Amino acid sequence: MDRIQIRGGAKLQGSIPISGAKNAALPLMIASLLTDQTLTLENLPRLADVSQLVRILGNHGVDYSVDGKRAGEGATAGQTAHLRAKTIVDSTAPYELVSRMRASFWVIAPLIARVGEARVSLPGGCAIGTRPVDLLLMALEKLGAEIAIEGGYVVAKAPKGLVGAEIEFPKVTVGGTHVAMMAAALARGSTLIANAAREPEVKDVADCLNKMGARVKGAGTSTIEITGVARLNGARHRVLPDRIEAGTYATAVAMTGGDILLEGVGPDLFQEALDALSRAGAKVSSDNRGVRVARNGAGIGAVDISTAPFPGFPTDLQAQFMALMTRARGVSRITETIFENRFMHVQELARLGARIKLDGDTAVVEGVDKLLGAPVMATDLRASVSLVIAALAAEGETTVNRVYHLDRGFERLEQKLSACGADIERISG
Secondary structure, three states, X not given: OOEEEEEOOOOEEXXXXXXXXXXXXXXXXXXXXXXXXXXXXEEEOOOHHHXXXXXXXXXXXXXXXXXXXXXXXXXXXXXXXXXXXXXXXXXXEOHHHHOOOHHHHHHHHHHXXXXXXXXXXXXXXXXXXXXXXXXXXXXXXXXXXXXXEEOOEEEEEOOOOOEOOEEEOOOOOHHHHHHHHHHHHOOEOEEEEEOOOOOHHHHHHHHHHHHOOOEEEOEOEOEEEEEOOOOOOOEEEEXXXXXXXXXXXXXXXXXXXXXXXEEOOOXXXXXXXXXXXXXXXXXXXXXXXXXXXXXXXXXXEOOOEEEOOOOOEOHHHHHHHHHHHOOOEOEEEEEOXXXXXXXXXXXXXXXOOOEEEEEOOEEEEEOOOOXXXXXXXXXXXXXXXXXXXXXXXXXXXXXXXXXXXXXXXXXXHHHHHHOOOOEEEXXXX
């Protein structure tokens, strides 16, 4: 199993190209099931989760191909992929595939919308909490689907098709909003989604659906209106930049010092995180090339944050910001409001010398003068990259084990960091 070795102390200088967003790429790929024509996605990131979803979609009959490299393209250029579900050959998503990636459960929406039935394994628990699918199923039932649970599978049927309805989510759910949008796109009549997720990735999926011939209004706000259409067409769409990747590298610069240009991303995608980094002592600016983050000489200030749905501070950047606060002057409080059990990185950060106490859904972080390298273990995707950030500033050598978690969400991380001066390498086996 691969591991990553880091010798801390180097400042980061240069530029980092930001890849396509994983959290948009996955639902965009799933949307290919809604049409028998080709959906072409540009700027698709090279991630383990993307490869896994290709296998899942292939099980339903999706043909997948990737364009070869073009002249002048660097190693970090996103892929252009073509997905075509000419015929749905199987409406069952088996446990052995769904259990590896929760987002694959979302195939239930286009399958029932297009062929009137779906049999999808319940995804089960995961490292950062249960994240139940009850709100997703509620949305489908509102649209007229008959839902039953049989042998660990959700069996959904709508033999006469789905019908538009009002769907009000009791709490903001990104997955529920994706599922409701995809299902409603082919439902008869109009659908209103209230308390919808406002994340940029939701708007990106809506933009793509509209290119395919859907009629979606209001995505990016808390109220989305959808007028169903009889069929959708193929389209070409470019995946938006990954705000979580951008925020992660921005935090790494704030941690180590230096000056980095995050290429191709705008501040509007992660303004709350940039504001927190500014309060911690980083200098943030932006232009038409991207966002520049620098910290030269100034110490790291303690900043309190609380995660919240977009446009609030992203839960997917909580672990990274906690790593930064381990070196801050004073005490910071980090409150996690989205997912239970999302503090598993705390024990591993403590192995590097961090001082963190847990109080319910809040971590109280007392900054220390220095961190010391040590072997650490990644527990989930975002926790693993928080250990990388801490290791970049730690004295001595840190080995991050179980880096397959990193490969699920970060494209060529060690290459991007080493190109900016980090002493980091992947060790295979």
